[in-house]
Amino acid sequence: MYQELKQRVLAANLQLPKYGLVTFTWGNVSEIDRENGVIAIKPSGVEYDVMSENDIVIVDLEGNRVEGDLNPSSDTATHIELYKAFPNIGGIVHTHSRNATIWAQAGKDIPALGTTHADYFYGDVPCTRQLTHDEITTDYEKNTGLVIIEEFTKRHIDPQAMPGAIIAGHAPFTWGKDGSDAVHNAVVMEEVAAMATATRSISPEAAIQPELLDKHYNRKHGKDSYYGQK
Amino acid sequence: MYQELKQRVLAANLQLPKYGLVTFTWGNVSEIDRENGVIAIKPSGVEYDVMSENDIVIVDLEGNRVEGDLNPSSDTATHIELYKAFPNIGGIVHTHSRNATIWAQAGKDIPALGTTHADYFYGDVPCTRQLTHDEITTDYEKNTGLVIIEEFTKRHIDPQAMPGAIIAGHAPFTWGKDGSDAVHNAVVMEEVAAMATATRSISPEAAIQPELLDKHYNRKHGKDSYYGQK
Amino acid sequence: MYQELKQRVLAANLQLPKYGLVTFTWGNVSEIDRENGVIAIKPSGVEYDVMSENDIVIVDLEGNRVEGDLNPSSDTATHIELYKAFPNIGGIVHTHSRNATIWAQAGKDIPALGTTHADYFYGDVPCTRQLTHDEITTDYEKNTGLVIIEEFTKRHIDPQAMPGAIIAGHAPFTWGKDGSDAVHNAVVMEEVAAMATATRSISPEAAIQPELLDKHYNRKHGKDSYYGQK
Amino acid sequence: MYQELKQRVLAANLQLPKYGLVTFTWGNVSEIDRENGVIAIKPSGVEYDVMSENDIVIVDLEGNRVEGDLNPSSDTATHIELYKAFPNIGGIVHTHSRNATIWAQAGKDIPALGTTHADYFYGDVPCTRQLTHDEITTDYEKNTGLVIIEEFTKRHIDPQAMPGAIIAGHAPFTWGKDGSDAVHNAVVMEEVAAMATATRSISPEAAIQPELLDKHYNRKHGKDSYYGQK
Numbered sequence: 001m002y003q004e005l006k007q008r009v010l011a012a013n014l015q016l017p018k019y020g021l022v023t024f025t026w027g028n029v030s031e032i033d034r035e036n037g038v039i040a041i042k043p044s045g046v047e048y049d050v051m052s053e054n055d056i057v058i059v060d061l062e063g064n065r066v067e068g069d070l071n072p073s074s075d076t077a078t079h080i081e082l083y084k085a086f087p088n089i090g091g092i093v094h095t096h097s098r099n100a101t102i103w104a105q106a107g108k109d110i111p112a113l114g115t116t117h118a119d120y121f122y123g124d125v126p127c128t129r130q131l132t133h134d135e136i137t138t139d140y141e142k143n144t145g146l147v148i149i150e151e152f153t154k155r156h157i158d159p160q161a162m163p164g165a166i167i168a169g170h171a172p173f174t175w176g177k178d179g180s181d182a183v184h185n186a187v188v189m190e191e192v193a194a195m196a197t198a199t200r201s202i203s204p205e206a207a208i209q210p211e212l213l214d215k216h217y218n219r220k221h222g223k224d225s226y227y228g229q230k
Numbered sequence: 231m232y233q234e235l236k237q238r239v240l241a242a243n244l245q246l247p248k249y250g251l252v253t254f255t256w257g258n259v260s261e262i263d264r265e266n267g268v269i270a271i272k273p274s275g276v277e278y279d280v281m282s283e284n285d286i287v288i289v290d291l292e293g294n295r296v297e298g299d300l301n302p303s304s305d306t307a308t309h310i311e312l313y314k315a316f317p318n319i320g321g322i323v324h325t326h327s328r329n330a331t332i333w334a335q336a337g338k339d340i341p342a343l344g345t346t347h348a349d350y351f352y353g354d355v356p357c358t359r360q361l362t363h364d365e366i367t368t369d370y371e372k373n374t375g376l377v378i379i380e381e382f383t384k385r386h387i388d389p390q391a392m393p394g395a396i397i398a399g400h401a402p403f404t405w406g407k408d409g410s411d412a413v414h415n416a417v418v419m420e421e422v423a424a425m426a427t428a429t430r431s432i433s434p435e436a437a438i439q440p441e442l443l444d445k446h447y448n449r450k451h452g453k454d455s456y457y458g459q460k
Numbered sequence: 461m462y463q464e465l466k467q468r469v470l471a472a473n474l475q476l477p478k479y480g481l482v483t484f485t486w487g488n489v490s491e492i493d494r495e496n497g498v499i500a501i502k503p504s505g506v507e508y509d510v511m512s513e514n515d516i517v518i519v520d521l522e523g524n525r526v527e528g529d530l531n532p533s534s535d536t537a538t539h540i541e542l543y544k545a546f547p548n549i550g551g552i553v554h555t556h557s558r559n560a561t562i563w564a565q566a567g568k569d570i571p572a573l574g575t576t577h578a579d580y581f582y583g584d585v586p587c588t589r590q591l592t593h594d595e596i597t598t599d600y601e602k603n604t605g606l607v608i609i610e611e612f613t614k615r616h617i618d619p620q621a622m623p624g625a626i627i628a629g630h631a632p633f634t635w636g637k638d639g640s641d642a643v644h645n646a647v648v649m650e651e652v653a654a655m656a657t658a659t660r661s662i663s664p665e666a667a668i669q670p671e672l673l674d675k676h677y678n679r680k681h682g683k684d685s686y687y688g689q690k
Numbered sequence: 691m692y693q694e695l696k697q698r699v700l701a702a703n704l705q706l707p708k709y710g711l712v713t714f715t716w717g718n719v720s721e722i723d724r725e726n727g728v729i730a731i732k733p734s735g736v737e738y739d740v741m742s743e744n745d746i747v748i749v750d751l752e753g754n755r756v757e758g759d760l761n762p763s764s765d766t767a768t769h770i771e772l773y774k775a776f777p778n779i780g781g782i783v784h785t786h787s788r789n790a791t792i793w794a795q796a797g798k799d800i801p802a803l804g805t806t807h808a809d810y811f812y813g814d815v816p817c818t819r820q821l822t823h824d825e826i827t828t829d830y831e832k833n834t835g836l837v838i839i840e841e842f843t844k845r846h847i848d849p850q851a852m853p854g855a856i857i858a859g860h861a862p863f864t865w866g867k868d869g870s871d872a873v874h875n876a877v878v879m880e881e882v883a884a885m886a887t888a889t890r891s892i893s894p895e896a897a898i899q900p901e902l903l904d905k906h907y908n909r910k911h912g913k914d915s916y917y918g919q920k
Contacts, residue, residue, distance in 0.1 A: 023651050024644070026576070045688025074679065074687045096576045102655055105574040106663035114335040115400045116256070116326045136671045140679075169672050170575045184254070191253050195332055197658055198427055203336035211366045212399050219304065219370075227304045228275025344795040345860045346716070346786045414714070421713050425792055428887055433796035441826045442859050449764065449830075457764045458735025483881050484874070486806070505918025534909065534917045556806045562885055565804040566893035596901045600909075629902050630805045657888055 002040060002067060005033055006056040009040040012179030013056075016095060017048045019187045027095035028073040031179040032083045034090075037061055039079060043070035074141065081145025082175065085152075086159040091179035093186045096171040099193035100186075103127065104166035110193050111200070112208045117192040118216035120185060122161035125193075126151045130168045148173065161217070164189050232270060232297060235263055236286040239270040242409030243286075246325060247278045249417050257325035258303040261409040262313045264320075267291055269309060273300035304371065311375025312405065315382075316389040321409035323416045326401040329423035330416075333357065334396035340423050341430070342438045347422040348446035350415060352391035355422075356381045360398045378403065391447070394419050462500060462527060465493055466516040469500040472639030473516075476555060477508045479647045487555035488533040491639040492543045494550075497521055499539060503530035534601065541605025542635065545612075546619040551639035553646045556631040559653035560646075563587065564626035570653050571660070572668045577652040578676035580645060582621035585653075586611045590628045608633065621677070624649050692730060692757060695723055696746040699730040702869030703746075706785060707738045709877045717785035718763040721869040722773045724780075727751055729769060733760035764831065771835025772865065775842075776849040781869035783876045786861040789883035790876075793817065794856035800882060802898045803889050807882040808906035810875060812851035815883075816841045820858045838863065851907070854879050 012029040016022045025048070030041035043055050058067035061080055065072065073079075079092045103110045103125075110125035112118060128147040135143035148165045151157070163185045164174035174189055176182035199206050220227040242259040246252045255278070260271035273285045287298035291310055295302065303309075309322045333340045339354035340347075358377040365373035378395045381387070393415045394404035404419055406412035429436050450457040472489040476482045485508070490501035503515045518527035521540055525532065533539075539552045563570045569584035570577075588607040595603035608625045611617070623645045624634035634649055636642035659666050680687040702719040706712045715738070720731035733745045747758035751770055755762065763769075769782045793800045793815075800815035802808060818837040825833035838855045841847070853875045854864035864879055866872035889896050910917045 023647065043689065071689055098651070098655055099658070101574060101576060102658045102662065105655060105659040105668075106666050108663060113399075114331060116331060130669055131672070133671050136669075136675045140675055169573075169668055187253065191328070195328055195335060197662055198329070198332045199335040200662060202332065202427055202430060203338060206336050208335075208399050209360055209366075211363050212361070215366045215370055229273065229300055343859075344791060346791060417713065421788070425788055425795060428789070428792045429795040432792065432887055432890060433798060436796050438795075438859050439820055439826075441823050442821070445826045445830055459733065459760055483877065503919065530919055558881070558885055559888070561804060561806060562888045562892065565885060565889040565898075566896050568893060590899055591902070593901050596899075596905045600905055629803075629898050657892055660892060 002033065002036075002038065002058050003053070005031060005040045006053045006058070009042070009056050009179050010051065010053050012091065012093075012183050013042050013051065014048060015180065015183045016093070016186075019183070021095045021097040021183075021186055021190060022048070023096070027093070027097075028075060029091065029093050029179045029183060030073070030076075030079045031091045032089075038066055039076070039083065041072045041076055041079060043068070043072060044074050046070065075144075077139070077141035078145040078173070081142055081149065082173070085145075085149040086175065088160055089163075089175040089182075090177045091182040092173060092175045093179070093182040094171065094173050095186055097186065097190040099191075099197060100166060100172040100189050102197060103193055104171050105169060107168045110166065110189070110196055111206075112213055113192075113196050113199050113206050114208055115212060115216040116188075116195060118208060118213045119220050120188045121164065121192070122213065122217045123157070125162065125164055125166060125189060126155060126157060127166045128168050144170070161221070232263065232268065232288050233283070235261060235270045236283045236288070239272070239286050239409050240281065240283050242321065242323075242413050243272050243281065244278060245410065245413045246323070246416075249413070251325045251327040251413075251416055251420060252278070253326070257323070257327075258305060259321065259323050259409045259413060260303070260306075260309045261321045262319075268296055269306070269313065271302045271306055271309060273298070273302060274304050276300065305374075307369070307371035308375040308403070311372055311379065312403070315375075315379040316405065318390055319393075319405040319412075320407045321412040322403060322405045323409070323412040324401065324403050325416055327416065327420040329421075329427060330396060330402040330419050332427060333423055334401050335399060337398045340396065340419070340426055341436075342443055343422075343426050343429050343436050344438055345442060345446040346418075346425060348438060348443045349450050350418045351394065351422070352447045352451075353387070353443065355392065355394055355396060355419060356385060356387060357396045358398050374400070391451070462493065462498065462518050463513070465491060465500045466513045466518070469502070469516050469639050470511065470513050472551065472553075472643050473502050473511065474508060475640065475643045476553070476646075479643070481555045481557040481643075481646055481650060482508070483556070487553070487557075488535060489551065489553050489639045489643060490533070490536075490539045491551040492549075498526055499536070499543065501532045501536055501539060503528070503532060504534050506530065535604075537599070537601035538605040538633070541602055541609065542633070545605075545609040546635065548620055549623075549635040549642075550637045551642040552633060552635045553639070553642040554631065554633050555646055557646065557650040559651075559657060560626060560632040560649050561630075562657060563653055564631050565629060567628045570626065570649070570656055571666075572673055573652075573656050573659050573666050574668055575672060575676040576648075576655060578668060578673045579680050580648045581624065581652070582677045582681075583617070583673065585622065585624055585626060585649060586615060586617060587626045588628050604630070621681070692723065692726075692728065692748050693743070695721060695730045696743045696748070699732070699746050699869050700741065700743050702781065702783075702873050703732050703741065704738060705870065705873045706783070706876075709873070711785045711787040711873075711876055711880060712738070713786070717783070717787075718765060719781065719783050719869045719873060720763070720766075720769045721781045722779075728756055729766070729773065731762045731766055731769060733758070733762060734764050736760065765834075767829070767831035768835040768863070771832055771839065772863070775835075775839040776865065778850055779853075779865040780867045781872040782863060782865045783869070783872040784861065784863050785876055787876065787880040789881075789887060790856060790862040790879050791860075792887060793883055794861050795859060797858045800856065800879070800886055801890070801896075802903055803882075803886050803896050804898055805902060805906040806878075806885060808898060808903045809910050810878045811854065811882070812907045812911075813847070813903065815852065815854055815856060815879060816845060816847060817856045818858050834860070851911070
């Protein structure tokens, strides 16, 4: 029934090693079918080079397995919370990609320092607060989603203009209109994170001009965009 | 009519991913045909691995499309200003290559620290001033070209002895006698930018001796050069 | 007699260049057959691309060669001490992989800064003390094993929850249930070491929350683990 | 007449791009035939992927071309001085490999910080003094060789125990018993230079214990060595 969805989610998962975003099995992509209320997601701990279409697991929005023989990603509950809170996103990626993870470990936003960043992320990529002891010991993966949502709510951030976040002490999540778009944003976050680390090493006070952030973001997004082919 | 030009510009664009200078579509190469007053340039937002010769767009020096069905690079106006101001250059490259972009984000010249740099760039690679609010909101891409030209005029820099610049908060441009030569200089700028970042991390006060800069630049360029085969 | 063991050890050794952990011959993998009291190990100074199954050397726990024409790795005595002291490990890896070696050269533990680290190493990866003059001049490789063991004893570290260590001024060792598992841990140590260096450059005081370390380690290890397929 | 020598020197030159030590044509390998008093060296400015055996140039020890149609490397005079001063070396490599060049640009010795370094270089890799104005303007390449030799003489360094040096503001040279061995040492210098930069970033005061330097160097070199197969 969900063959096409599984095919797309498999393809998106295979982009993770292709773009150098994962070591071993440290990453997962999901995509939601909002009409049918199900999510297709990578199985837990399965190597990318042996994964096949039918290994992709279908779960409902309560996390119950609807199709598939394998356990879904242990991060499934995080994906579900994000899909529920952000109604316009269609795909989610989680990785431990090196440079984005560095900022997560530092517990700091990935600062917007130039147009490369502004082309995709409208402002600093938010780093969540640390989870509390209770949030870690009970429903950890669900709470990981909730602290992302809390950060977006508290800072009044639009998840479509900011397609990703990093979790303090952990690693990044990105999203997009589908799984493949979410992978695209994961590649970009990794690149701008690497640039940010090195930029700050030669200029600790570097920051983008607000008008340049506006210009580049709006050049590629929204009704007045003029980048690319229409 | 411009088939050979398009072929060369396609080939030069394909060198960008080959040399690791681009992520996705973040770069473009153009070449000018000064006799006919036209420029061949990459189409906007098209992936390198599907680009064909006839996707290359021909525009005149007012930016009007002369040949091709696709929109030209959104950076076309920057290329045009540079071709108009620098009459001896034949090709231009724009990328967001990681290490050169770092210096642009830091708003600092890429300092000349050794002979690798001196072999190609006769002095620090200039970083422009930030664009003003008005320059960003109106004719942004054209103004990007103009601030580069302003910097070369103000500092009395010869664009043939300094085949590139970085834009504050943005990224590098390089040029050369044709598109392929401009790509060559983009590779070099990326390499010397990486070396400069790391050099300064172990020696913040490092700088090249002026006589060594002269020696290496003139060993490869101008009437007394003796590098390579004649 | 030990053909299958040699085959496995050859395969594990060939993973070292595949994962980019070695330059030239700078690494070795061994595996123990505890029933027969022998170790299979890489021959000393032999290039990976010409190594064959029968080049793998079989030695007993006193270091005497039991099978094979070549000299075993010069680090064999270190492997032997670790197998004797840590009865539950089945394979050992030694490399000079760049990022783990950096922390060894700095004489500092690789700090646990995030969940990537916590998924595999239950705490900071210990760096041994420096060897004394006498330990270096006499039985150097044996003493290298002994200072690792000393560190684990002194700090009450369980070698199964901490599958690796770094030697001050030298380089890393990792272990696992077999040779291939030890290589897996060597890849992880290299990755988390790289992340730690960069994290500390943007946040010198970064550290993981103890409860997050617990959570991630126990999510993947022990009786309450729920990562992967069962 | 020198066909075998040219073949070996071609092969050694082709190892430079293979090991990632060169961008474009920025490197050269030579080898000496001491019996016949000639040197085989890369032609100047020729790309590695089009170079053939007969492009390799044979020059005598005064720098006169004995065989070949192309100009020899512009660095030939440096090679000649080193061959004349160091009678036991058979091959020389010059590159602008990134990490070794960083230390050259910083004007600092590559510090011996661990056993990886000690296995090949018996102490800090010396950085020469800067050349004077006159040394740069007249006989620059010859003087580049002479400042290396001066440094070894002044510090009483044995060129066989220290198979390389870096030139202040410029880049590295390495040598060995033949061209291929010199390339091997160039790869090692690049790796230990990268390790040194990062080590110092987390531990500015790091240094190797003298007895560990002795141990590792002598484990691989000289009459009491026991690494590898005999």
